[in-house]
Amino acid sequence: MSMLGSAAMHASLFIPWFRLEPWDIPLPFSIPVLGDTLSIQPFGVLVATGVLLGAWVAGRFAQRNDLDTVATGDIVTYAVVTGFLFGYFLNGLFYERETLMEVLRNPSMFFSTWLGLSSYGGFFGGILGCFIWRYRRKMPLLPYANAVCFGLPFGWFFGRLGCFSVHDHAG
Secondary structure, eight states: OOHHHHHHHHHHTTSOOOOOOOEEEEEEEEETTTEEEEEEOHHHHHHHHHHHHHHHHHHHHHHHTTOOHHHHHHHHHHHHHHHHHHHHHHHHHHHOHHHHHHHHHSGGGGGTOOOOOOHHHHHHHHHHHHHHHHHHHOSOHHHHHHHHHHHHHHHHHHHHHHHHHTTSSOO
């Protein structure tokens, strides 16, 4: 390894890693599902921010390029929903197979078991969602896919911040 490569590797060991813990907000009364504390996950807040910002940017792109903003919202919804579903299942398939099998045997566990998300699953699912949108809406795919792709980096930025904030990986 070159001297520069070795120094860069050692310098990366000093990156200040941290993990943001959930914010627990005491509730004035007890809710059957939540109990008496509302727990806000930093990862979820950042990912939700990314989804909303990415969708907004895609909508602005659609407006500036004379695309139907309702159709743009539809394709973004298809891409996001299928992206999250595929991200969840591919992460389970590749990294937590036994837990995924339990979830498939008992689907009610889907909402109580967190398998994580796979970026590749999200990409493949998002692409599949765009094709499903095209099949159902019978509209041209590429102009609307351009809007989705234009908004994606803005959303991805906050999603990766979410990964970093919970010490999943460096982002």
